[in-house]
Amino acid sequence: MNKNSFPRGDIRVLLLEGVSQTAVKSFRAAGYTQIEFHEKSLPEAQLAERVAEAHIVGIRSRSNLTAEMFQNSRRLMAVGCFCIGTNQVALNAAQARGIPVFNAPYSNTRSVAELVLAEAILLMRRIPEKNMECHRGGWSKSAAGSYEVRGKTLGIVGYGHIGTQIGVLAESLGMRVIFHDVETKLALGNASPAANLSDLLERSDIVSMHVPETPSTKNMIGAEEFSRMKKGAVFINASRGTVVDIPALAAALKSKHIAGAAVDVFPVEPKGNDDKFVSELVGMDNVILTPHVGGSTLEAQENIGIEVAAKLLRYSDNGSTLSAVNFPEVSLPEHTGSRRLLHIHENRPGVLTQINNVFSETGVNIDAQYLQTAGQVGYVVIDVDATEDQGRVLRDRLAAIAGTLRTRLLN
Numbered sequence: 001m002n003k004n005s006f007p008r009g010d011i012r013v014l015l016l017e018g019v020s021q022t023a024v025k026s027f028r029a030a031g032y033t034q035i036e037f038h039e040k041s042l043p044e045a046q047l048a049e050r051v052a053e054a055h056i057v058g059i060r061s062r063s064n065l066t067a068e069m070f071q072n073s074r075r076l077m078a079v080g081c082f083c084i085g086t087n088q089v090a091l092n093a094a095q096a097r098g099i100p101v102f103n104a105p106y107s108n109t110r111s112v113a114e115l116v117l118a119e120a121i122l123l124m125r126r127i128p129e130k131n132m133e134c135h136r137g138g139w140s141k142s143a144a145g146s147y148e149v150r151g152k153t154l155g156i157v158g159y160g161h162i163g164t165q166i167g168v169l170a171e172s173l174g175m176r177v178i179f180h181d182v183e184t185k186l187a188l189g190n191a192s193p194a195a196n197l198s199d200l201l202e203r204s205d206i207v208s209m210h211v212p213e214t215p216s217t218k219n220m221i222g223a224e225e226f227s228r229m230k231k232g233a234v235f236i237n238a239s240r241g242t243v244v245d246i247p248a249l250a251a252a253l254k255s256k257h258i259a260g261a262a263v264d265v266f267p268v269e270p271k272g273n274d275d276k277f278v279s280e281l282v283g284m285d286n287v288i289l290t291p292h293v294g295g296s297t298l299e300a301q302e303n304i305g306i307e308v309a310a311k312l313l314r315y316s317d318n319g320s321t322l323s324a325v326n327f328p329e330v331s332l333p334e335h336t337g338s339r340r341l342l343h344i345h346e347n348r349p350g351v352l353t354q355i356n357n358v359f360s361e362t363g364v365n366i367d368a369q370y371l372q373t374a375g376q377v378g379y380v381v382i383d384v385d386a387t388e389d390q391g392r393v394l395r396d397r398l399a400a401i402a403g404t405l406r407t408r409l410l411n
């Protein structure tokens with residue numbers, strides 16, 4: 001007897017952008033044999049073609065999964081973002097097709113925080129310029145413009161997982177921490193909220209961005225915001241490239257109003273390591289440029305591989321959707337001794353009644369039932385005391401209900 005109505009060996013897993021081998025090992029250990037692995041992201045047309053063939057897709061920040069791709073992907077069951085950001089995925093379109101999207105909300109938090117703190121210290125000491133000068137054979141031994149971070153004010157924009165972690169670590173170096181967030185947040189340690197973004201910009205010696213890419217954060221730091229910052233302050237962006245107006249940053253750096261910057265993310269980034277990086281900031285001695293490596297440590301990548309693969313496997317094998325970012329969240333117990341039916345449907349009145357009618361009409365006993373809705377989608381999980389043949393009949397009856405997006409039978 002198959003473990004699932006759909007044997008694991010038939011499930012096609014597409015893993016892109018060199019996600020950690022820990023993910024590949026997790027899928028193999030769980031009995032998944034059809035794994036297509038790519039070191040890079042794929043060009044859009046090829047990506048659409050490969051996604052259309054896959055049941056499970058794993059990406060990082062560079063692969064854009066569009067609404068059209070979800071519409072054309074008959075087989076696609078689930079998506080894993082092996083990173084924090086999910087802005088590269090058309091989440092609503094995935095939801096409308098009954099496809100949960102998972103991510104790793106904390107696994108690279110510490111890596112980003114450590115990089116940002118290191119950059120804050122380097123920028124305050126004017127190390128980027130000194131480094132470049134030494135490389136050119138120069139030697140300007142001077143304390144002019146160099147400061148300790150102790151006693152300085154760090155302004156954190158976006159006080160979420162990364163922002164709070166940075167705040168805690170910064171206080172251990174003796175920094176004063178202020179933050180701005182659209183939500184009311186618990187201030188950790190001695191951190192305090194700024195009255196608003198302008199207040200934060202005016203008071204900070206170091207401004208660091210930690211907001212997600214959304215319509216409200218697009219170009220939230222531009223010429224006006226740089227002009228509000230203290231003369232000689234430094235600026236760090238390791239969140240998303242769209243958050244900062246790069247020409248405005250370049251102008252503020254050239255005028256020396258902003259003394260230095262560290263930028264890890266860009267509005268347009270190369271698709272892979274062989275593509276050329278182009279930015280107005282290239283060649284500026286007072287700028288640390290890094291190729292979107294805030295979360296790229298071996299520790300973070302290995303943990304992300306394990307975490308996201310586990311979420312995808314749990315959904316595929318057990319139906320659990322806990323921590324999905326676009327989908328009703330259901331945490332399910334093991335279903336040994338019963339068959340499990342998954343029913344994903346449009347979130348509209350009457351569907352649950354029709355589902356229950358199927359069981360009363362067929363006389364199959366329900367052991368347990370779980371229901372959750374979110375946005376456009378409803379998700380019902382039913383454990384039944386039934387033979388495999390009965391399970392298949394039930395699955396087909398459920399699939400015939402109007403508004404059904406997809407059904408699956410497990411065990």
Ligand SMILES: NC(=O)c1ccc[n+]([C@@H]2O[C@H](COP(=O)([O-])OP(=O)(O)OC[C@H]3O[C@@H](n4cnc5c(N)ncnc54)[C@H](O)[C@@H]3O)[C@@H](O)[C@H]2O)c1
Binds near residue numbers: 105160163180265
């Ligand atoms: N450079 C990298 O490699 C790297 C690594 C990890 C994450 N990131 C980026 O960092 C972002 C933040 O990560 P996180 O884990 O801290 O996310 P998070 O969701 O925990 O925190 C984001 C915070 O920003 C706040 N926010 C949203 N819109 C805002 C606005 N307009 N103004 C002010 N605050 C706003 C939210 O309320 C939240 O508190 C991610 O979305 C991701 O894009 C980059």
Ligand SMILES: O=C(O)[C@H](O)COP(=O)(O)O
Binds near residue numbers: 083086293296
């Ligand atoms: O969202 C994230 O976690 C970061 O931007 C890292 O993305 P990456 O996995 O593509 O490095």
